[in-house]
Amino acid sequence: MSAPWATIRFILNGEPCAVHAPPMKRLLDVLREDLRLTGTKEGCGEGECGSCSVRMNGELVNSCLVPVIQAEGATVQTIEGLATNGELHPLQKAFLACGGAQCGICTPGMLMAAAQLLDVNPHPNIAEIREGLAGNLCRCTGFMRIFESVVKAAANESTSTEEQAAHAR
């Protein structure tokens, strides 16, 4: 009763990519197993924790819920594609400077969600930051320094008033 595999073609981190896989195989597993890009993580398999977040066609998605056949023709970005030409994304720099990562397991997904947020809304207020990251669970940080990191990256500079704003509701 084994189902026919399909060849799925998409753009991954700017490069064309083709995989041969069961059409229902999760995009998460295709990334991690077929393509050996292990930066995207599985935390729950239910679309609740966001550690599998990637960007597909300019939108944030939980790759654990995407059957790979639905990535046909898509443009996909993972954490491995966030830095460009060896230059860290401002969010990555901000996470390093502000302590936005502790154990790091939620970090790839969190960075994807934060990058998506800033692409859609370059100057989010704290409520918008909270909403943008609400689908990414972090058990270590209590989120405070993640918010600070996003504020810093959005401002692209470090001022204490912005960091204080991150602590407001």
Added chain:
Amino acid sequence: MTTHAKTRIVGTSVPRKEGADKIMGRALYVDDIEREGMWHGATVRSSIPRGLIRSILYDRSIDWTEFTVVTADDIPGQNIIQLIVADQPCLADGKVNHCDEAILLLAHPDKHKLREAVDAVRIEYDPLPPVFTIEESERRNPIVWGTDNLFKSFLLEKGDVDSVWDTAAHIVEGEYRTSAQEHLYIENNGVIAEWNIETGVTVWGSLQCPFYVHKSLLSVLDLPEDKVRVIQTETGGAFGGKEDYPSVLAAHAALLARKSGHPVKMVYDRMEDLAATTKRHPSRIRHRTALDLDGKLLAMAIDLATDGGAYSTLSSTVLSRATLHSPGPYVCPNVRVRSHSWATNTVPYGAFRGFGAPQAIFAVERHMDEIAAAIGIDPIELRRRNFLHDGDTTATEQLMRDPVILDQLLDRALAESDYDAKRARFARENPNSPVKRGMGISAFYHGSGFTGSGERNLNSLAGLDVTPEGKVRVLVSSTEFGQGTNTILTQIAAESIGIDYDDIAMAPADTGIVPNSGPTVASRTSMVVGRLIERAGLQLVNLLREHAALGKHFTRDEFFAACERYRALNGKVESLCRYEAPPDIFWDDQKYRGEAYPAFGWSIQVAQVAVDTLTYSAEVEEFWAVQEVGRVLNPALAGGQIEGGVAQGIGYALYEKVLLQNGHMANNQMTNYIMPTAEDVPPIHVFFEQIPFQHGAYGAKGIGELPHDGPAPAILNAIRDATGIGFRAIPLLPEDLFAELAAQLPAEEPSAV
């Protein structure tokens, strides 16, 4: 004294040592790793809470010749997971004592076939009557563990509580309950095991204590020490949930690797991790307290019980810490704590940040507010009148030799939170608002490091070496799992030697490479292990000065040149130090008296809570944490620890419930085990006072667990302030608030139109 010395690197927020890999997605967690020829492993688990295994049938729909099957009969050594008491089997042998207990193991190259095979093992049981609660266990009928269901008990006594009841002006009683709590690290438990007939077994895994796992594997596999090697992989959160459990998982994977002849990866999915691994001990704590007319404590009689689950694992040490934290940060001449840890037929409970203190502190800090209400004294004032100060003794007669600045911390917490003005405002606004607001506090200490003679018994060894490539390596078995081990230990090394942070690296947490610096638990890493690294750095410089012509002042290049000269003489460049107990730490394990901990972290936490009387939901609107934890080694990391601990404590109080049905966790999915999201956590304000501790690295004391001790009572005290109702059990869910609040409304008659 280095504790007060000015420092270059210690005390600054240098970036996280392994941060670059984490933000690039390059850090390798165990499930990111593949080994050549690797198979996968899975576990067949009990579906009943207690009973005898009558038969195990392997359904014919599966070709079992493709699989490796491991049962208790395949264990070459002892079928025991070595922790404290030898009662937990590695694999159930003929009987089970909890739902989801591991009975047998399967390995196969294909994960999907493995899944089908797990479902194709049919086990038949002869069930026995199970016990699910502390009360049921206390009845001792049935006996489900040992001769009396009792894992451990303690009696802590000071003075004579019974001399006081008849004459005390006030006596207040209360019972408080805390439920289980799940760690919910975002990375599930996982290991890879490899077996080689010559070199023995190697295990890679997500774990806190490589040497705990090492010790456990020796007896299960019947191997000598040099034939077992345990290597920690990048670990995605732990919080105590990877302190003891990995010993179980590692043994399972090693048995499969040994029998199959292949490396075996076992990584749990979320449903399995939630259902089958350790959680925080539930507790029931009863207080009976006598006070004089001025509200000064005369006697505290405390009856403390925990539910340990089916096997004792760490229940005795959790009970110990709970006992020692149960009287709170107060002076009381007469104290009696009777504590018991009971066996039930549920998944064994284990270590979780705080380790008994959150339970104990929830009870005493809620009780203080109940006392305040009962005798008509403001809860802040009540605490001030009873706080420990320098020169006072605790319930174990430990003299507070180091400064105790609770008053100062309280003053700061009240000022920062604008406590009085807010309470006044809420008192005005609440009557006309469906949302009732309140403020609540908690005051507490957390003992840093192991209790009593624990550190002496650990006898930790740690230090530094220098590679020929010009890198100083920190040699510890202390692990990084987000809390900052790598960063602070390399900061300390850089500081004590006098070179740059970037010149220091961590040696891999590999039992084949590093000495045993003890487990990464009990908030001991900065204070105890950091101190060993500090000493090792100074020792290294002395060695180089003595034997390799290193000058009094030196540049980085001169340092490494001296190292090479030393290497030419000695073959290696290494500096190790063994733990030395502080001179005045005496602890009597029998009488439960003396210096329980070498140092204490002190804290006041304040919660501002809003209770919506339409939805019966309580939310924390804002939170303040003021603490004194000795020298802050890295402000960003320290702040992050407090914020994360507070967030977990908020979850403990208001969101996280483990729903057991017949002893099995029914809500074992993230959609149904609720932790606060980025939209739920309040702004958390963190303030440190610093009083360097002379025996800790550069003056540091423990910090990691302290912040999880206080949020639950502060929050429920705030809810009492807001609603007038004193809730005594957590988690406090809207359905629980509803039951009380609705009881106060006139009954409504539903009627059809």
Added chain:
Amino acid sequence: MRGNAEAHQMIAPGSLAAVLDLMSSAPGEWTPIAGGTEIMVAHAAGKPVAEKLVSLWGIPELRFIEDRTESIAIGAAATFRDLRAHAAINADWPLVSRASSWIGSIANQSRATVGGNLVNGSPAADSSPAFLVYDAEIELVSSRGSRRIPYAAFHTGYKQNAMAPDELLYAIHLPRRFAQHRQYLRKVGTRRAMAVAKVALAVTALLKEGQMSEIRVAAASLAPFPVRLVQVETALLGQPINSITIQPARAALLAEATPIDDIRSTATYRRQVGANLLEEFLIKLRTGDASK
């Protein structure tokens, strides 16, 4: 991950006509999958999932939002992000925008579709109460043609609906007539984000000369499927808005609601909170506050 992708067929014919042909050639054999936010969760949990799946993702004929002046037509594969981003939805059907913002998280909103939410038919579905109080119409399509039914008639039982085995949910139509209505929508969940509704209440009401001349009340998790609370509506229709109206309306809700105890909450809590939400709406109405 407990499901086995190799045990399932999934095809993506890429056009509506091709999907309908497939479904009519083998009615009930092929289960449509849109954004996968329900099916893929069940698959990963090892729960039974249809062996044959036909993907609706990326079919432009299904993913549209068309403003037709008197009404708006929302294609079944429109995602909740699509809804939130649409100016006319935000302006004229604000309860739909609000409900869309409650679906899961940003990542879930990018993939969860209106059609999926309705066909999955959970009693807790986030978008359903809003659609019910906006008098939505469902358009179903098959190779035999298309038909419309009121959304209020779509759900027929717990996770059961009025669709024939060869039918696909094509669109949902909302009349543009609520500019003067007072509107209310509130959801109560386990936390502020990523929460399945314990209870939710939606209301649209038209006031004429201080009396309720039109009223629609709908709820999540107060019945085996999303429902209009018709007895509550009867209790309020033609009534003036004063404190006397509140008690009978609450009583009607308490009688009409049939919530259950489940893993998330209790029947008594849901019923009581449902009544409290209704009262909140009525008080807002009285104080001139209700348009949210």
